[in-house]
Amino acid sequence: MKTPSTSPHRWRLTADTVPYVLLAPFVILFLVFGLFPLGFSLFLAFQSWEPSAGLNTMKFVGWENFAFALEDEWFWKSLRNTAWLALVSGVPQHLVSIPLACFIHNAFKRWRNAVIGAYFLPYITSTVAIAMMFSSLFSTDYGLINQGLMALQAWLPWGTPQAPTDWLGQAENIKPAIAFVVFWRYVGFNTVLYLAALQTIPKDLYEAATMDGANAWKQFFYITLPSLKPMIFFGITLTIIGGLQLFEEPFILTGGRGGTDQAGMTTAMYMYRTAFEFNDFGTASALSWLLFVVVALLTWITNRAFKPRGGGA
Amino acid sequence: MPLAPLPIGPQGLRALSAAIGLLISSLVQAENLTIAAYPAVDSIAKSAAAEWKKKHPGFELKIVSRSFPDHHTAMTTALSTSSNLPDVMVLEVGYVARFAENGGLQDLSQAPFNIKAQQALFVPYAFKQATARSGAVVAVPTDIGPGTLLYRTDLLKKAGITEAQLTSSWEGYVQSGAQIKAKTGAYLMPHARDMKDIIIRSNLQAGEGLYIDNKGKVLINTPRFERAFELARQVRAQKLDGKINAWTTEWTEGFKRGQIATQMSGAWLAGHMNNWIAPQTKGLWRAAQLPERSWASWGGSFYAIPKGSPNKALAWEFIQMMTLQADMQLQAFKTEDAFPALLEVHKDAFLDQPIEFLGGQKARLLWREAAQKTAAIDVHKLDPIAEEIVNTELDKVLDQGKDIRAALQDAQALLERRARR
Numbered sequence: 175m176k177t178p179s180t181s182p183h184r185w186r187l188t189a190d191t192v193p194y195v196l197l198a199p200f201v202i203l204f205l206v207f208g209l210f211p212l213g214f215s216l217f218l219a220f221q222s223w224e225p226s227a228g229l230n231t232m233k234f235v236g237w238e239n240f241a242f243a244l245e246d247e248w249f250w251k252s253l254r255n256t257a258w259l260a261l262v263s264g265v266p267q268h269l270v271s272i273p274l275a276c277f278i279h280n281a282f283k284r285w286r287n288a289v290i291g292a293y294f295l296p297y298i299t300s301t302v303a304i305a306m307m308f309s310s311l312f313s314t315d316y317g318l319i320n321q322g323l324m325a326l327q328a329w330l331p332w333g334t335p336q337a338p339t340d341w342l343g344q345a346e347n348i349k350p351a352i353a354f355v356v357f358w359r360y361v362g363f364n365t366v367l368y369l370a371a372l373q374t375i376p377k378d379l380y381e382a383a384t385m386d387g388a389n390a391w392k393q394f395f396y397i398t399l400p401s402l403k404p405m406i407f408f409g410i411t412l413t414i415i416g417g418l419q420l421f422e423e424p425f426i427l428t429g430g431r432g433g434t435d436q437a438g439m440t441t442a443m444y445m446y447r448t449a450f451e452f453n454d455f456g457t458a459s460a461l462s463w464l465l466f467v468v469v470a471l472l473t474w475i476t477n478r479a480f481k482p483r484g485g486g487a
Numbered sequence: 488m489p490l491a492p493l494p495i496g497p498q499g500l501r502a503l504s505a506a507i508g509l510l511i512s513s514l515v516q517a518e519n520l521t522i523a524a525y526p527a528v529d530s531i532a533k534s535a536a537a538e539w540k541k542k543h544p545g546f547e548l549k550i551v552s553r554s555f556p557d558h559h560t561a562m563t564t565a566l567s568t569s570s571n572l573p574d575v576m577v578l579e580v581g582y583v584a585r586f587a588e589n590g591g592l593q594d595l596s597q598a599p600f601n602i603k604a605q606q607a608l609f610v611p612y613a614f615k616q617a618t619a620r621s622g623a624v625v626a627v628p629t630d631i632g633p634g635t636l637l638y639r640t641d642l643l644k645k646a647g648i649t650e651a652q653l654t655s656s657w658e659g660y661v662q663s664g665a666q667i668k669a670k671t672g673a674y675l676m677p678h679a680r681d682m683k684d685i686i687i688r689s690n691l692q693a694g695e696g697l698y699i700d701n702k703g704k705v706l707i708n709t710p711r712f713e714r715a716f717e718l719a720r721q722v723r724a725q726k727l728d729g730k731i732n733a734w735t736t737e738w739t740e741g742f743k744r745g746q747i748a749t750q751m752s753g754a755w756l757a758g759h760m761n762n763w764i765a766p767q768t769k770g771l772w773r774a775a776q777l778p779e780r781s782w783a784s785w786g787g788s789f790y791a792i793p794k795g796s797p798n799k800a801l802a803w804e805f806i807q808m809m810t811l812q813a814d815m816q817l818q819a820f821k822t823e824d825a826f827p828a829l830l831e832v833h834k835d836a837f838l839d840q841p842i843e844f845l846g847g848q849k850a851r852l853l854w855r856e857a858a859q860k861t862a863a864i865d866v867h868k869l870d871p872i873a874e875e876i877v878n879t880e881l882d883k884v885l886d887q888g889k890d891i892r893a894a895l896q897d898a899q900a901l902l903e904r905r906a907r908r
Contacts, residue, residue, distance in 0.1 A: 222908075224868070225567030227589035242908065247901075313736055315729075315746075343730040345886055429732060431875075435882040450560055452872045453585065 218459035225455050239460035249461060251436060252444040253468070258349055259424070259440060260417025263356035267364050267413060268406065274361070275368035276398060290369060293362035305426030308355050312341040312427075342427060345437040352424045352438050359423070360416070364409050371405035372398070407480040411473055418469050421446065441465050519549040520801050523565075523573035525558040528629070528788050531819040532577075535809060542808070546801060555579070565793070566591040572795040574802040580616050580787040583626050584866030587619035593792040593799065594623035600803055602627060605811065613828045615863030617789055620701070626789035627810045628828035630819065632753025633857035634685075634783040636775045637760070639673070639768075640846070642748045646670040650775055653749070657686065657718055660778040664727040664748070673748040677731035677738055679722040683881055685751055686715035688864065689781035696865040698873035698902065705906060707877060708899040716884055716891045723885045739764045751777060753785030754854040758824030761844035769843065774850040782861040788825070826854060833858070869905060876901045 187195060219239055221232040243249050274293070282289050296304065311318050320338040327336070341351045375398065383393050421442040424432065430447075432439025439447075441461065449458035520543075522532050529552035536548045551573060553561055559582050565572045566586065578586065586592055595602040602624050606614050613628035638653060646667040653663045661682075664675025676682065687697065690711075699705055706712075722728050729747065731737040741747040742765040750756065757774065760766075777783060790806040792799055809815055816827040817835055827833065833855050841847040867873070880898040883889040 224589055226563050226586050226591050228567060228569055228591055231589075238908075310736055315737060316740055340730060343732075345882070429735070431878075434886060436879055447875075450563065452875075453563075453868065 215459045215462055218455055219463050221456045223455045224453050225449075226453065235456065239456045240464070242457060243460045243464055248436070248439075248444060249441070249464070252432075252439050252441040255349065255432075255436075255438065256418055256420060256440045256442075259353050259356065259420055259438075260414065262349070263353040263360075263420075264410075264413040264417045266357050267361050268409060270357075271361050271364035271409075272368055272399075272402065272406075275365045275372055276394065278365070279369055279372045290362075290366060293365050295362065296359045297363040299359075301422040302426060304355065304359060305423060308351075309342070309427060312351055314338050314340045314343065317341070343434055345433070345435040348428065348433040348438040352427055355423050355427065356417075356420065360413070364413070367405055367409050368402060371402050375401045403480065407476065410480075411476055414472050414476060415469055418442075418465065418472065518546045518798070520546050520575070520798055520805060521549045521551060521573040522575045522577070522805070523551045523553070523558065523562065524577040525553060525555045525579070527823040527825070528577045531629075531823055531825060532809070534818065534822070535815060538815070539805065539808065543801065543804070548805075562586075569795045572793045574792070574796045574798045575805055576791050576793060577629075578626055578789045578791050580784075580789065581866075581870075583617055583789050583791070584870070585868060586791070587617070587623070587625045587866075588868055591794060592625040593794050593796070594625060595627065595792070595803075596622065596624040599800075608811065608830055610828050610830060610858050612784065612858075612861045612863040613787055616787065616866075626791035627806050628787060628789050629810050629816070630788045630825035631828050631858055632755055632784050632786035633826060633854040633861060634751065634777050634781075634785055635754050635757075635850070635854060635857065636749055636751050636777050637757060637772050638749040638775065639745060639747075639771050640773050641771050642667055642671045642673050642745060650773070654775050654778045656779050657682075657781075661718060661721050661725075661727065664722065665725050667748045668725070668727055671748070673746050674729040674731075674741070675722065675727040675748055677729055677733065677741065677747055677750065679719040679728040679730075679885055680878060680881060681728075681751055682722050683715040683719040683877070685777065685781065685783055686718055687711055687877075688783045689777075689779065691862065691864055694865055696867060697870060698877070699867040699869060699906060701865060703906060705899055705902045707873070707902060708895045712877070712895055712898075713891060716881060716894065719881060720884055720891065742768065745771075751783075754826050754850070754857075755786070755824050757842065757844055757850065766844075770846045772845055773848055774845055774853055776853060776857060782857055784858075784861050787828070826851075826858070869902070872905055873902050 218232075220234060220236060222235045222238070223232045278286060278289055278293075310316075314320060315338060319341070323335060324338065339347060341347045379397050379401075380393055383397060388396065419442050420440045424438040424440055425443055425446070427433075428438045430443075432443055432447075442465070445458050445461040445465065448461060449455050520539075522529075524532055529550055532548070532550050536550075539546075539548050558577075559579065562576050562578070562582070566589070569591075593600070609628055610631055613631050614624075617626040617628060618624050636654065638650070643650070643653065643663075646663075647670070648663045648666055653660055661675070667673055667675060691697070694701055696706065698707060729737065729741060731741055731747070738747075742750075742760060745768070754774070757772070760772065761769065790809060792802045792806070796802055810829060813829060813831045813835075816825075816829045816832045817837065819825040820827050820832065821837065838851040838855055839849060840851070842850050876898050880889070880894040884891055884894045
């Protein structure tokens with residue numbers, strides 16, 4: 175069917191304008207939701223502002239917010255909490271997911287996708303649902319974890335606690351509980367990353383190694399692990415960034431407060447609370463930029479650590 | 488029925504789009520009065536829709552309902568950017584104070600509102616809570632939470648404790664708790680923090696302020712906090728608390744299973760217990776005044792008009808209907824346990840009626856007395872951070888055995904550092 179053209183000529187796309195028009199949706203969205211908030215938070219970091227008083231009540235204070243944050247013992251406490259959680263939840267993720275990926279890669283044929291799906295499920299489940307589920311699992315008197323430990327006590331009188339453990343109320347238990355949830359959630363994601371990388375390793379490498387008499391361990395250490403190196407770098411970078419920005423799991427598990435003695439309060443949580451609970455957006459923005467510096471620094475160090483050395487590869 | 492393509496041609500389409508355009512423009516023209524609220528004030532406002540329509544046929548009530556924390560985050564954002572402001576915002580008492588000093592809310596003491604002329608009609612402490620330091624009245628109280636002590640008669644009887652022993656003094660309250668724990672195994676209270684929270688609020692002088700006085704002096708390193716910390720420490724040391732936070736599974740289960748013997752709270756908690764927390768414990772609970780005849784309040788809701796509201800006159804009409812009209816206040820009291828801030832309703836026969844959940848006790852009369860005796864506590868914008876500082880130091884005292892004096896000194900120093908900024 176032929177329709178008469180009604181659009182005026184000036185709206186017709188030319189070869190010169192097409193790229194700009196096609197790029198426009200991304201550029202506009204990036205400016206509005208990416209660049210503007212970034213710039214605004216940098217601007218806010220140098221202001222004293224109580225948001226409910228309106229935009230015109232901002233006052234320029236120079237570096238005061240940064241100076242305050244750097245001398246704030248809660249900021250350092252939250253950084254220590256974050257580092258602890260990132261390390262204890264992050265390292266096991268990779269130590270478990272690499273062997274797990276190799277196992278799934280070799281052991282399953284027909285059921286492989288179903289198995290991967292099962293491990294990936296926690297990653298795509300809503301954080302709120304996860305945290306609510308674990309809140310009830312960790313419950314001191316009624317939780318399944320303590321019930322299990324108590325049942326185990328009958329068999330193993332040593333090594334299991336005598337009384338129910340207060341997982342989310344006792345300062346020294348809060349961090350391990352959070353770290354476990356984070357580990358549980360992201361181990362499947364990393365496994366998928368490593369499975370994808372495993373599939374790209376040429377099979378003839380293994381065949382040649384078998385012909386040369388290398389056993390499975392040697393093949394793992396001399397073929398699999400070196401070939402996975404780029405993916406390990408990628409995975410660890412994601413874990414570092416995610417771990418340092420950890421917010422949802424501790425926030426919901428500790429009822430938004432960070433728990434007893436703020437033992438589970440991460441820097442991202444402290445930042446959020448400074449803004450929305452303590453009504454100080456300037457300091458909160460300064461905190462976010464300080465956190466950014468830490469993230470950037472650690473990512474750079476990881477990059478250096480994984481950079482091919484010597485003869486180059 | 489088999490699906491067939493709609494039998495309309497290009498002309499029909501044009502007509503349809505014109506009709507849709509008309510519909511949209513008429514929707515835009517129909518005036519709305521937007522009320523932003525959280526539960527259960529949202530359902531109270533909704534139930535007023537019929538009455539409102541009778542009075543103002545041209546204006547629809549539009550209730551924007553959000554969960555409690557989301558609501559206040561949304562209101563903070565709306566006020567900070569002066570956009571998407573509702574005509575009327577419902578605010579919980581803690582946020583009234585926070586927003587009051589910042590100038591985003593309409594001062595209702597000025598013409599044409601002149602709320603001060605009606606001050607005597609409201610529960611005094613609630614009205615004062617809505618008054619900023621400058622004298623501006625930024626909100627109107629609608630419901631209040633007079634403090635009460637709910638306790639389990641069966642557990643007390645088993646432990647051989649009378650209500651008088653429980654409530655004569657705070658020290659006696661803790662001693663009774665030890666006996667209850669020994670005889671029944673039940674906790675005296677959910678969390679030792681509750682003990683600190685009530686003591687620091689008891690016996691405040693007018694204008695004293697909770698953490699900071701009106702001259703900006705930090706009040707943490709004082710005998711008031713020392714007593715509060717000491718009593719909380721005793722509660723924890725004798726294992727009289729279950730380290731249970733309110734609104735958690737442990738909390739509701741504790742009530743259901745009779746593992747918590749008493750709870751200090753606003754009067755509204757009896758309604759929540761009856762409706763969903765522990766309906767099966769009906770008849771086992773009683774209400775009493777707080778020990779040492781301390782007076783305190785838990786929560787309370789207010790209506791406010793943001794300065795940027797386009798329909799201030801109508802918003803004011805709505806607020807007057809909800810807060811000054813006795814039948815509306817009484818209805819909210821009956822349906823949602825919203826204890827009225829309007830004094831006229833306190834004379835209603837409904838207050839004399841026995842409460843089944845409390846074993847037929849006429850507890851509303853107790854709560855009325857508490858509402859009249861409670862004094863307003865001056866609020867400071869640093870209160871949220873002060874509370875966090877004090878709670879964190881209390882955690883250290885309770886869990887790590889930190890010395891109380893050292894904890895109070897540290898808390899004082901931390902807050903002073905913030906107050907200097």
